Amino acid sequence: MDLKKLTMVEAADLLNDGKISSLELCQAYLDRIAAVEPAVSALLSLDQESVLAQAKESDARRAAGKTFGRFDGVPVTIKDNIAVKGQPCTCASRILEKFVSPYDATVISKLRQNGMVLMGRANMDEFAMGSSCENSAYKKTCNPWNLECVPGGSSGGSAAAVAAGETVIALGSDTGGSIRQPASFCGIVGLKPTYGRVSRFGLVAFASSLDQIGPMSKDVLDSAAMLDLITGQDVRDTTSLPAEVPQGGFAAQLKGLQGDLKGVRIGIPKEYFEVEGVAPGVAKVTQEAMDVLKSLGAEFVDISLPHTKYSMACYYIIAPAEASANLARFDGIRYGYRSENADDLISTYLTSRGEGFGPEVTRRIMLGTYVLSSGYYDAYYVRAQKVRTLIRRDFTDAFEKCDVIFTPVAPATAFKFGEKSDPMQMYLSDVFTTALNLAGNCGISVPAGIDPDTNMPSGIQLIAPSLAEDRLFKTARSFEMARGIKEFTAPL
Amino acid sequence: MAAASKTIDVAHIAALARLQLSPEAAEKLAKEMESIVGYVEMLSELDVSAIEPTAHAVPRSNVIRDDAAGESFPRENMLANAPATVDQELIRVPQVLADEGMA
Numbered sequence: 001m002d003l004k005k006l007t008m009v010e011a012a013d014l015l016n017d018g019k020i021s022s023l024e025l026c027q028a029y030l031d032r033i034a035a036v037e038p039a040v041s042a043l044l045s046l047d048q049e050s051v052l053a054q055a056k057e058s059d060a061r062r063a064a065g066k067t068f069g070r071f072d073g074v075p076v077t078i079k080d081n082i083a084v085k086g087q088p089c090t091c092a093s094r095i096l097e098k099f100v101s102p103y104d105a106t107v108i109s110k111l112r113q114n115g116m117v118l119m120g121r122a123n124m125d126e127f128a129m130g131s132s133c134e135n136s137a138y139k140k141t142c143n144p145w146n147l148e149c150v151p152g153g154s155s156g157g158s159a160a161a162v163a164a165g166e167t168v169i170a171l172g173s174d175t176g177g178s179i180r181q182p183a184s185f186c187g188i189v190g191l192k193p194t195y196g197r198v199s200r201f202g203l204v205a206f207a208s209s210l211d212q213i214g215p216m217s218k219d220v221l222d223s224a225a226m227l228d229l230i231t232g233q234d235v236r237d238t239t240s241l242p243a244e245v246p247q248g249g250f251a252a253q254l255k256g257l258q259g260d261l262k263g264v265r266i267g268i269p270k271e272y273f274e275v276e277g278v279a280p281g282v283a284k285v286t287q288e289a290m291d292v293l294k295s296l297g298a299e300f301v302d303i304s305l306p307h308t309k310y311s312m313a314c315y316y317i318i319a320p321a322e323a324s325a326n327l328a329r330f331d332g333i334r335y336g337y338r339s340e341n342a343d344d345l346i347s348t349y350l351t352s353r354g355e356g357f358g359p360e361v362t363r364r365i366m367l368g369t370y371v372l373s374s375g376y377y378d379a380y381y382v383r384a385q386k387v388r389t390l391i392r393r394d395f396t397d398a399f400e401k402c403d404v405i406f407t408p409v410a411p412a413t414a415f416k417f418g419e420k421s422d423p424m425q426m427y428l429s430d431v432f433t434t435a436l437n438l439a440g441n442c443g444i445s446v447p448a449g450i451d452p453d454t455n456m457p458s459g460i461q462l463i464a465p466s467l468a469e470d471r472l473f474k475t476a477r478s479f480e481m482a483r484g485i486k487e488f489t490a491p492l
Numbered sequence: 493m494a495a496a497s498k499t500i501d502v503a504h505i506a507a508l509a510r511l512q513l514s515p516e517a518a519e520k521l522a523k524e525m526e527s528i529v530g531y532v533e534m535l536s537e538l539d540v541s542a543i544e545p546t547a548h549a550v551p552r553s554n555v556i557r558d559d560a561a562g563e564s565f566p567r568e569n570m571l572a573n574a575p576a577t578v579d580q581e582l583i584r585v586p587q588v589l590a591d592e593g594m595a
Contacts, residue, residue, distance in 0.1 A: 102569040195549045209548050238555035239548070313532040324509060331510070333585055338575035346510075348586045354512030362511060366521055367528060369509040370500060383535050385545030390538070392546060424527050440549020466550065 003028040004165025005489065008222040009251070011074045011168050015062065022055040022062075022073030026117055029075055033120070033166045036492055039147055041139045042161040044080050045088050046120040051075065054117040061115065071229065072115030077167040079158050080121040081128055082213065083202040084108050087118075091204050092136035093126045095330050095337045095356030105202020106237065107171065107213055107230045114229050119167055123157030126358045127327065128178055128206045130154050131429045132420065135360040140417065143186060144490035145456055149414040152182030158216045159186040163490045169226060170216045175207050176315050177409075177433025179214050180445035184409035184459030187447045187488035189476070190216045191223040194466045195440040196241035198227075199234035207322035208239075210315075210437040220446060220477040225251040227469060243467050250473055259478040262297035266475070267402030271308035275431055279412040281451030285458040286408050289448040292482050293406070298475070301402045305394040310387050311435035316427060317371050317384035318438070323361075324368025330356065363423060388438050395439045395465070404471050405463040407432050409445045413456035436463050444472045446480055447488040457488055500525050 003025065006014070014020045030048055037043060058073035067073075078084060081091045083101035085108075090096045104112065111118065125135035133141045133156030141156050143149040144164040151160040155172030159182035162170050172179040174192040183190025191214045198213045205211060215226035228249035234240045246253050268290075294300065332338035332352025339351035357365065371380035398405060410429055420426040436443045445459040460479075464471040502522045506513050513521065571577055576584040 099573055102565055102572065235557050239550065239552065241550065307538075310535055310538065313534050316528060317532055317535075328510075332575060334583055335573035336575070342586060344590075345586050345588050349510040350512040353510055357511070359517075362513070362517070363521060363524060365509050365511065366502070366505055367525060370505050370525065370529070373505065373508060380532065380535075382545055383540060384532075385547060386540035386543040387535050387538060388546040389543050390540070392549070423524055424531060427528075438549070 004032050005218070006168055007218045008071060008074055008169045008225055012070050015073050016070065022058040022117060023052065025073065026051050026055040026075050026119065029119065029167060036164050036166060039142060039492070040144055040160050040164045040166070041141050042123055042151075042157045042164060042166060043077070043120045044090060044092065044123050044138055044157065047087065051117060051119045058115050058117065068113060068115030071225070073117060075117040075119040075168050076111060077120045077122050077158060077161045077170040078108070078118060079124055079155050079170070079172050081124060081173060081204040082107065082171060083204075084118055088121060089204065090138070091127045092124045092138055093356065093358065093361065094137045095352070097337060099336060103202065106199035106234045108202065110230050110232070120161070122155070122161055122170060125154035125156070126361050127204065127323070128154040128173055128175055129323070129360050129364050131177070131181060131426055132415070133157060134417065135358060137358050143414045143456075144492045145187060146414070148416055149456065150185070150417060152185035152414060154178040155190075155216060156182045159183055159188055159190070162186070162188045162216055162218060164492055169218070169222055171213055172216045173203055173211055173213050174437065175210045176319060176437050177430045179216060180433050180443060180459070180461060181410050181430065183216055183445040184447070184457070185414035187457030187490060188216055188218060189220050189223050189447070190214065190445045191227065191469075191472070192437070192443045193227060193231070193469060194241070194243070194442040195437070196239050197243055197442070197467065197469070198230050199232065199237040199240045201234055201236035205326040207319040208326060209322060210319060220444070220473060220480050221251060221254055223444065224254055224473045241467070246470055250469060253470060254473055254477050257474065257477055257481070259296055259481045261293060261475060261478050264298045264404070264475060265301050265402040266293060266298045267301050267303035267398055267405040269303050269305045269308065269398065269405055269407060271305050272407040272432060275411065277411055278408065279451065279453065281453040282408055282410070282412055282458050285449035285451060286460060289460045289479065289483070290406065292484070293475070293479060296478055296482055303398040303401055303405065305398055305435070307387065307390045307394050308435060311391055311438060312428065312431055314384045314387045314391060314438060315430075315434040316367070317380050318388065320364040320368035321372050321381050322368070324365045324372065327361070327365055332356070360423070391435055392439045395436070395441055399465045403464070404475050407461045407463065409433065409459045409461045413451045413454045413458050432461060440466050442466070442469050442472060444476050446476045448483060449485060500529065
């Protein structure tokens, strides 16, 4: 049995059948981490003693017939911007180098209530700003498929940890593609739930109207099972929604699925297929995925999202604007880094922030401050909010003609370190993923094939209307069962 | 957008954002920001005069919880992350007002 390939559902079955203990399972992953982490560098911190203690507690619960549920004892890795009480939460930034979370995020409380073992803090782009993990202040994470390539970002550490078999499943966060793009780069599944589906309490805010926590997993079933655990309205996040979950949960709905997509209308947005610079290998994988979906009986419908070309511009006004306001809290006073090169209050702010933030975070704060500043507010920020309305309308109109929308995830597979040194070039790698954050829809990235030119995995993206995750899971799971490559395993 | 052709006053924006920048960083940022702002100018092509702005993907009205007292986080836990404290009871801050001694 190859433990490193276990999904969350498979691991749970082994635990509940008494074929393995949580301690054995977690020790196997710690061994795997010891073996491959020097090459991959997916984790910013790992408390082995805490992992083993949590595993022993889980085993004791199961032995006493008092488990916290089906997934009691399964390890999960957490992106370093989600608070776990007593653990570091650096957001891969120097400004939070010594910070220790005083409380659990709501998603973490839910994982604990289900007995899951919290195992390691995953690397990321500083404050989730980036598409390659190269903006981490601490380390560069390598793609398990090719160590010379980036894992994507910003949830690159979570993606690499799952793809390298260092963990069973991980949580990431997605503001403009930060779950879906690294999932595609690393050959795993990544879900951006509907805005409000999952509580953001305890997630360090980047762009509050766009951020959402979601699962990064080895298959679609696991993403559904994880969403079942972390979803729900939360009094501590007023933007969380009182949303219905299907009877028995999302994962239960996938049981007995035959891969029949008759009656499912899949929209093909022409603007996404007119984007210039899509790699031929990605186009090939995308076309083959469409053929698979067709063979399952899905009906393809041509649709239009006419404001697609404005979504990046809209995103790069709104996200930095919100970030500049959110990151004002890092002032060197109450927590985080305080510079010693200051003698009064204002110079403490200036130097603590100037020394504590890396270049990309500085760039976004500057951009956000600029578009919100007197004289520019209406010209940039308000105009972007109006364009956001148009982008939302595009999706509302499109979903009258189709049930899900199909697109590539990224224009190319994982790129090499240093290849995108110009910020604008890096931003444009998010061209297919940002619009649905602006619109508040849900989306999933599923591995589809290997780009023959780069030998790297490439995913497809499925988008559904707000709160219609069940459509994503059904379509993605059917696709996953029918696609040419059954298992995406990084050669590591 | 009337603001389109203006160069960006990086020093002014950095002061607003409370960021100390080295002269080299400021110069580099000026170029990068001009390139990004040049890109986002494309939004000016659209006539949005009759469009309402969207602040949030999910329109929501006020969310009000019951007015019930709950437990707060213990003070020592919150102060544990402070860069400097006075006897682990107060956050120590640099002098705020000039020419006034601290009691």
